[in-house]
Amino acid sequence: MNFIQLQEFKLAHVTSPFRSSDLGVKQEGHIFGWYEVPIHNSEVKDAANYAVKSIGKRSNFLSPYELREIVLAKTKKIEDYVKFNLLLKVSRGIKEEIFRVEVNKKLGGRFYVSWLQQDHS
Structure with a gap:
């Protein structure tokens, strides 16, 4: 019979790929909470573009956001x-709208x- 049996299991410590410095965050003595980050950061831009696509999917308008x-x-x-x-400031046609996401x-x-x-x- 061909089978595989688990012999040992060790929990691996997984570290986050994100560091505050990657996002341009300057921590000033805070441990937890929200930190303002530069709007030109690539991670921020990716998140914003994803949000705009999600806004469009929830809309029933023909023109895209x-x-x-x-x-x-x-x-x-x-x-x-x-x-x-x-x-975010987005537009749909000539109309501009503001969204918090x-x-x-x-x-x-x-x-x-x-x-x-x-x-x-």
């Missing part, structure tokens, strides 16, 4: 993922939107 500007970006590292809290990036690199809200102010 386009990212106009990342107004504000904050991040928080939590064990095996990073949360991005973003304020929270995008999570898991250890494997997958994004998902945990919440989004249109800012009507």
Whole structure:
């Protein structure tokens, strides 16, 4: 019979691929919480682009949403993922809209939107 049997199991310590310095974060004595990060950071741009695609999928409009500007970006590292809290200016045709979104990036690199809200102010 051909079979494989587990002989030993050791729990490997997995470290996060994200460091605060990778995101341009300057920690000033804080251990936990949100940190403002540069809006031109590639991770922030990837998260923002993913969020805009998600906004478009939730919409029933024919014209696609386009990212106009990342107004504000904050991040928080939590064990095996990073949360991005973003304020985005997007457009659909000639109409501009503002959205607040929270995008999570898991250890494997997958994004998902945990919440989004249109800012009507």
